[in-house]
Each structure stands twice: as structure tokens, then as C-alpha cells.
Amino acid sequence: MRNDSGQQAYGELIETLREAPVRDLAWLLLSADLLSAARFPAALAHFDGVQAAADIAAVSPQGLPPAPLPGVAEPVFHSRVLHDWLLACDANPEPLREMLARGESHRLGRYAEQLLHFALLHSPRFDLIAAGLQVRDVRRGNMTLGECDFLLERRADRRLLHWELAVKLYLFVPPEVPSSPSSVLDERAIQFHWLGPNLADSLADKVARLLGHQLRLTSLDAARSALPAPGPWLPQVYLKGWLFHPLGQRGTLPQVASEAHGRGWWATLDEWWVHAHSMLPGRQTSQRRQTGAWAMLPRSRWLAPARVDACAALSLDAMRAHIEAHWRERGVAEPLLIVSLARRTDDAAAGDWFECERGFVVPDFWAPRARHRIEELRERADAAARRALAQTADDGAPSI
Known part of the structure; x- marks a missing residue:
């Protein structure tokens, strides 16, 4: 979780910035994560202000971190360099606007990708190697396996990083009537109860896709020919967003969610x-x-x-x-x-x-439809899991 000085500095910066795309850029780089670094089962990416002890040791003149750090890196106060750069972007937003004009900014996810792309091109911490890299399997007729959002190299230790970016807004839909006091939702069920406003997906769907597919792209044998370097690549999640609780209530947070998440109703x-x-x-x-x-x-x-x-x-x-x-x-x-x-x-x-x-x-009618949609999404996910299990069994079966 951010410390108090970092939260205050971020809030003051957001109120200072006037240009809407620059404000969105600052939010994307500095706002609290949607996921918990301590509880999500994959590494989280941060643009600035976060380094594990090994990273700090790599750049410290004494070779040691200046202070003890917890085992899991969490966001801390962002650097003055980034703060001043955002103010400069606000004073002259034309380069950012020009880059956004070349892309598909009417889709929120693509808009966020353009913002992060712009920031990485100007970052003193990273060298951007590729953005939006299509990964195809040449052994299967160039079938598309997926897209790596960002491939970059961290300058402090030359570590190759694979970032998957997403911006999500989810609303918590409580169960209509608990069947009994003992009917407590488990972690996966809770994630299904956090739905997008258009009911297209849930937090459970996004977590499953990240862990089961997107973060694995740079480790697939079939992807090696498409990658700009053999690796190994460290996959990291860059997930920002807002969680909306029922008005006057507190929605049940999944364990993977950050307590510092952006909050609404x-x-x-x-x-x-x-x-x-x-x-x-x-x-x-x-x-x-x-x-x-x-x-x-x-x-x-x-x-x-x-x-x-x-x-x-x-x-x-x-x-x-x-x-x-x-x-x-x-x-x-x-x-x-x-x-x-x-x-x-x-x-x-x-x-x-x-x-x-x-x-x-x-x-x-939104809440009744949402509860019905939860069941549809859960059944679809269960069916996909059964197909994957069957495919794994078929792949491992001895040939006759």
C-alpha cells in the first residue's frame, strides 16, 4: 500500500494537472493497483517508485539497500523526476495528443496501452523492446496464440520483462438470497460476483486469462521464434481500475484485490x-x-x-x-x-x-440480469476447464 506522503503527493498532482490525457496518464502510472502484490499469485508491474531489494542493490553505490524492505515490493512515493515530467507533459500536451491520435483511443483498453506506451518511450528506467507483439505458432499455420502487450528491459539489472496491461471497472453484485448462514462464497465465486458494467466479463475471467494464458505467452516453445530475445522473460501484471460497491454497502472483496483500490458505488x-x-x-x-x-x-x-x-x-x-x-x-x-x-x-x-x-x-433490470450473467460466466468457465483437462489427457495418452 502507498505510504501517506505518496498518497498525498499523488492527490495533489492529479488536482494540479489540467489536460485530461495527462491526468489519465498520471492515474495510470501512479494510482493504487487493483491487485494485491502480497496475495496475487503473479508478479505485479510498476512504472516507477517500486524496486525489490535486489533491484536497489544493483543501483546503490554501496551495493546495499538504504533501508530494510519487506519481502514483497509495494508501491511507495513516486520520484520527483516522474512528477516533473508529468507537469511538463501538462504544459505541452501536444506530443501525447499526437501519439493518441494515431491509435485506437475509443476503446478504453487500447487507450490505456497508448498512454503506457508513451510513458515507456520516455522512461529512464526501462528500454522498450516491443509493444503489441503478435505471437504466432509457425508449426500450426501461423495460428495466433496471443499478443504480448509490452516487452522491455529494466536498465538497473538488464532484466527482461513481459508486461500485460489491463484497465478494469467491476461492480460487486451480492447473491440475491443466501441459502443458509453457512453458504459463504469461496474466492473464485467472489471473483465471479465482480462484473463489468456491460456484463461482458468478470474479475474471475480476467484472473483466469492472465494466469492461464496471457502471462504464459513468453514461456511457450511456439512463441520463441516471435520473441525479440530468448529470455527468460519475467511476466508481470499491470492492472489498474476501480471497484464499485453497492451504494451504502461494502462489497465482499476477493483476496487478490488490493485494499487501496480505487473505490466507487x-x-x-x-x-x-x-x-x-x-x-x-x-x-x-x-x-x-x-x-x-x-x-x-x-x-x-x-x-x-x-x-x-x-x-x-x-x-x-x-x-x-x-x-x-x-x-x-x-x-x-x-x-x-x-x-x-x-x-x-x-x-x-x-x-x-x-x-x-x-x-x-x-x-x-441490471442487477437481476447481472446475477443471471454470473451463472452463465461460471458455467462457461467450468466448461472451458473441462475441455482443457480433456485435451491435456488426450495429449498425454500413449499412441496406438
């Missing part, structure tokens, strides 16, 4: 409406004028905490009307990410509003 429109009204201060107070604003975030702005122009900040009543109009115009009620906003009275740009908290407003 989800609720139906009426649930949010009642809650938001209950949180309003007195109607004539200056505090209400400072904190009574809301905004809806487009998908492209789901990463960093929002900084919103005054013209985009809505009153509570206008926010509800905007949600209802959006659903009506689209012809379908989809989960929408909204943020409550506050104005920093000591900020030079008095017109800007800053995110206080975020949450998904979902249609009434």
Missing part, C-alpha cells in the same frame, strides 16, 4: 436519487453552492478522477434529467458513470470542479 436511479437528496446540506448554505454539482463521464474519461469545466457541472435535478434523457435517446438504459463534484475555493481556476466520488447509475 453503484445504484439504481431511484436509489441514487434518494441517497443524493439525503446528503444535501441546508439549501441556503454556502457549502451547498460549493458541493452541489454533478457530471456524467463519457467512457473515454473513466480513468482519472474528473476535473470538470463549470459549463459541464449540473445540479442534482439537472443530473437526473440528463440521465433520463440519455437513456431515452439511446433507446436502452445502460449503466452510466456519474461523479459528484466540489469546487476548490483556493484554486486559481475558480470555474473548475473536482470529483469527490464516482458511481454507476444502473437501470432497475
